[in-house]
Amino acid sequence: MPELPEVEVVRRGLARWITGRTVAEVQVLHPRAVRRQPGGAPDFTARLTGATFGEAQRRGKYLWVPLTSSGALGTGFSMIGHLGMSGQLLVQDSAVPDETHLRVRFRFTDGARELRFVDQRTFGGLAVEEAEADDPEGTPVSIAHIARDPLDPRFDDGAFVTALRAKRTTVKRALLDQTLISGVGNIYADESLWRAKLHYERPTATLTRPQAALLLQHARDVMKAALAVGGTSFDSLYVNVNGESGYFSRDLDAYGREGEPCRRCGTPIRRTAWMNRSSYFCPRCQRPPRTRP
Numbered sequence: 631m632p633e634l635p636e637v638e639v640v641r642r643g644l645a646r647w648i649t650g651r652t653v654a655e656v657q658v659l660h661p662r663a664v665r666r667q668p669g670g671a672p673d674f675t676a677r678l679t680g681a682t683f684g685e686a687q688r689r690g691k692y693l694w695v696p697l698t699s700s701g702a703l704g705t706g707f708s709m710i711g712h713l714g715m716s717g718q719l720l721v722q723d724s725a726v727p728d729e730t731h732l733r734v735r736f737r738f739t740d741g742a743r744e745l746r747f748v749d750q751r752t753f754g755g756l757a758v759e760e761a762e763a764d765d766p767e768g769t770p771v772s773i774a775h776i777a778r779d780p781l782d783p784r785f786d787d788g789a790f791v792t793a794l795r796a797k798r799t800t801v802k803r804a805l806l807d808q809t810l811i812s813g814v815g816n817i818y819a820d821e822s823l824w825r826a827k828l829h830y831e832r833p834t835a836t837l838t839r840p841q842a843a844l845l846l847q848h849a850r851d852v853m854k855a856a857l858a859v860g861g862t863s864f865d866s867l868y869v870n871v872n873g874e875s876g877y878f879s880r881d882l883d884a885y886g887r888e889g890e891p892c893r894r895c896g897t898p899i900r901r902t903a904w905m906n907r908s909s910y911f912c913p914r915c916q917r918p919p920r921t922r923p
Contacts (some may be wrong), residue, residue, distance in 0.1 A: 634779055634813025637855035640719055644686035644695065647721040648738075648745055649846050652682045655737040663733035663747060666757040677758040678709065678736070687767050690779050690812025693719075696761065696768030708768040710753050711747070716824070717754030720746045779813035780850040781857075791842040794834050801837065802830035802909065814849060817885045818856070820910045822849040824884035829916045830909045836919070855881065884910040 656678045658664055658671035667674040677830060684696035687708075694710040720729070721743050728735075734747040734756060752845065755854050757768035778785045790811060796923040804810055814822070822911050823830055825848035826841070837845070859881070883893050887902040892912040 634690060634781065634818070635853050637688055637693060637713065637813070638781070638857055639712070641686045641688045643694055643721065644693070644719060644745075647743065647850050648683045648695070649685045650682065650698075651738045651740060651742075653678050653680065653736055654739045655679065655735075657735040657737075658733070659735065660749075660752060661735040662752040663749060663755055664757060674868075677707070681709075683911060684707075684768065687769070689769065689773060689776050689782075691815070692770075692773045692776065692806055694759075694768065694770050695769060697758070698814075700800065706761050706763075707758055707766075708770050709756060710759050710770045710773070711756045712754050714749065714751065716750040718748040720748060725806075742751030762878070773840045776808050777810055777812045779811065780846060781813070783854060786922055787843065787846060791839055794845075795837055796844050797834040799829055799834055800830065801832045801834050801845070802904070804834050811846075811849075813853070816907050816909075817882070818849065818852055818884045821883060823916065824910075825852065826911060827915050829918045830904065830911060832919050884912065886910065 647871070656675045658674060660745060661671055664671050664674040669676075670720045678697075681697045684698040686693060686695045687692075692710065692712055694708040696708045706813075711717070716731075718780055722745075724744050729746065729748045729776040731748050732746055733751040733752065734751050736745040736839075738744065747754075749755075759772055760770040762774050765774075793810055794801075794804055797807075797810070802819050805814045805822065806816070810856060820830070822845060826845040828837075828841070834842075884899055887899040887910060889898050891897065892899055892915060895912065895914050897912055900912055900913050901910050903909075
């Protein structure tokens, strides 16, 4: 599933290509793509036809586009999107043949390129939602509870460190808690923990403040590194708005490297089953916590 760097790459593409453009037509080609819309496809289409898109925003893995004007809605609404496992938002020339799994198409009044939502597995979706009152970012109400992410300039490092150490859980579970810190998924959790030399089952209460602060810095650094090369693509399901893949998979230190030597000590990277996922770690650099009596 796309994590923060991948979603940020898509957000930047949307900000470049659709900001200020007015929707002339919306075609919903699969009802599951708008299943979160209370009135279904007719309501989704009616709400967006004639709307003008503002600059795309992101919180963690969620994207939304504020609607700066719409005769049907007035102000205070946004179109929210979640990519799920295989969702793609593509800016395409209208002459380009439809993708096999095209779910929603947006055409604009300027007649230039159209926006397409493509989703092979239909786990993602789009919806129009009311935004938080007096929120300049137009944050949809349904995601207002989600924490800010490490790349957000308003992320509070000190508050995060305090909250992390107060948690009664293990460190990887905490990193995946979107109410504590957003945008960190399985890949970047494993990468951050490898850089910090912390085992994924380390209790958060045993972390010192410097250790917690260092882990946060590693999470921020690994996401910036991934963002610089377009994110992580293991297959064709994640691409940017131009249909291009990211290349951070070549630079991963832990995730997906089972049996390969640790880049620090040479010990083979190990993979274990964890919460219906996998955790990758170095058994030498990331010592498991000692069992408490």
